[in-house]
Amino acid sequence: MSKDIKITKGLTINLKGEAEKTLASAPRSRTFAIRPSDFHLITPKMVVKEGGSVQAGDTIFYSKTNELIKFVSPVSGTLTKIERGAKRVITNLLIEADPQDTFKDFGVLSPTASSPEAIKARLLESGCWPFIMQRPYAVIADTEIVPSNVFISAFSTAPLANDPDFSLHGKEKELQAAVTALSKLTEGQVHVGVGKSGSSPFKGLKDITLHNVSGPHPAGNVGTQINKISPVNKNEVVWTIAPQDLVIIGELLITGKFNAERVIALSGSEVKTPKYYRTRIGSEASTFLYDSGLKNENVRVISGDVLTGTKISPKEHLGYYSNTVTVIPEGDDYELFGWNKPVFDKISTTRALTFSWLTPNKKYNLDTNTNGEHRAFVVTGNYEEVFPLDMYPLQMLKACMVQDLDQMEVLGMYEVAPEDFALTEFICVSKQPHQQIIRNGLDLMYKEIG
Template identity: 75%
Template sequence: MSKDIKIKKGLTIRLKGEADKTLFDAPRSRTFAIRPLDLHLIIPKMVVKEGDKIEAGDTIFYSKGNDVVKFSSPVSGTLTEIKRGAKRVITLITIEGDQQDTFRDFGIKNPDAMKADDVKNHLLASGCWPFMKQRPYDVIANPEIMPKAIFVSGLATGPLAADLDFTLQGKEKELQTALSALAKLTEGTVHLTVGKDGKSPLAGLNDAMQHRANNLHPAGNVGTQINKIDPINKGEVVWTVAAQDLVIIGELFLTGKYNAERIVALAGSSVKSPQYYRTKIGSEVATIIYDSGLNEENVRVISGDVLSGTTISPKQHLGYYHNVISVIPEGDDYEFFGWNKPIFNKISTSRAFTFSWLTPKKEFELNTNTNGEHRAFVVTGSYEQVFPLDMYPMQILKACMVQDLDAMEALGMYEVAPEDFALTEFVCVSKQPHQDIIRKGLDLMYKEIG
């Protein structure tokens, strides 16, 4: 039975620069890159070496911890650089792309006629498996463990997030094929959440239980949906898949090609023409940004959304899991008496000196200034106002900081990911790095408990 989700705790952050519903083909990037840092806890073991010619879909490396988990090239071309850091750890793999991609053929498959192991092996061989992530720990799913459920969020509620209703238009066949494949991988249910208006291309598809959610952020986070639909207990595992990655999986079965295409939203108040671009995973961000143009020079470029994305330079590349590039002003200036005067141009959940609550529909032009310094936790109750999960956010953060594994287990760490604490970090008057604290806590649990 489907379960609608209506959260009352949260915060919708409206920023200027939302991408217009227009789609363009991005200029072909000269280079493409995969950062192993995006693939958390994965240690790459290379299959190809510098100078090798590869096709789109060819395996370029596999996980040292589990050699069946392979990672494929998003394009055809020449592997030009394997960059290493301390202790010769691979930090960047760069491919110089061909003008036109040639694809490795994995064969057309019908998931309805396949067994679960056949579907799994097909995803592993093609390099589509890294799109499957698991809770607990928010890492790439272990193919040896069957999940009790699989969750797909067809709703994006974050600031400047790519509109999934727009990016998935015309992809119903690929989406249905991918959902049919996912349904073979669990004895439980594939849970699919869409917006309450029901206009999503995902609405009405088979092989998944449909849920509807309101648009208050973080209703679109898969962590919120897990907590409200089927919470995780100790010893249980669920998998999550991003909606755009369903298209890549579906196209693999329909055409036999690993087509790592991304429809990316270029958004932010510093962008002249915020709009959508069709590109590839790992493409160079500069090709998109300079095609649109910037309103100013002193900007911060973020691969991902402004709450949980990664700061990059325009010469770097799109993150493995990201479908939005956010460009906002760099906050490197200081406001005289900014703490002691009425404020109308900033968002705050507090009504002390700030008046954003008077204009709930207003779009703000925010920069990266933290408006304060790092200090010890101040108990204000603001976290609970924006944290809809049935947990105690302050207590979880403190348990992670003191590495109390028993308390972390008891407080519900098994079903959270760093992005679930992005809003509490945004409203934190103590300027504590909540997402980093949660990430370190999850890594500790993964190492000690497994």
């Protein structure tokens, strides 16, 4: 049985450079990288030393605070370099890959016949546990807490983002194994949000509660769907998992192998032939960037979508959780009197000298220019127009900035993640870093409240 969720508040950002629905295999990356910074609040404790050989699935490091949470190699090869930053903090782990992968065999595990304890132990042992995130705090799930529900968003509304219906095509068997396993690890249900008009592979699966979602961005955000299905209360924990990570979990249970395969959407107005590539977690971005070709050199390469992604160089590696790479103009030039003339080539939620509201379906070629400097918050009421969660976004941001824990609790901080504020950051006339403010607020709550 499916249930409908219709989002009315939000903003659809139509950008040029959508990835064509064709799938190619990216050239094999020579090196792969794992950045501990991708795992928020995790301090790594190394297991493999420089020069050590690893198979795909071998543990490279574990969490210093919880040795059960392991992080494994996406490929077989040699750990050639451990890069460190200030105070000898590990910033990057480089693996020189073998020509062909050899896999550690974890053994086949039937999700229907296995106990919750056996499933949990397999996810921890194999390095699949870091795919499971929890709310509150938007961090890797606590191994000791049973979630009240599990939420999966298989509907993407972010600009130029990966289309789950396409990238998950033909993976029904793996998805079924994963959701069946997860259904045994929760007291509640596995909720899956899919596009109302799409052809999602989730629509024929068992052990899930399906929700048909429609509306503008951020309708595809899992936080938006949680808010409409079952909001997170104090002393309550829910899990969230990305759809492609379910495929890795499902394949692990079916074959016993940790296959870190990713289907990447290479998109953006600066890509000559934007399309989908099959690659692996942590691969070099250049393997598919130069295969498709770039139109210019002065570009911003983003591991992720344009609203929530991280800037990387073409020679750097994919983020651990990224399934999109976006390339747009850098935007380091400035317009003379740009604030004092009619604007036809930018998106705006206001009608002051801007005309994007006249052509809602027009596609734009936006760059990274913020079109203004950082300044104090201006109370405009615009955030509420694009923020569909039943909360007060401006008050929540201010409570985080002044570190008012009581107010943060009252306003609903247990439910949100930084990505829920990406759209309010995009339209912010004050150019405030909303996502970083929320991240700092969540970290403070995690430290003080736990």
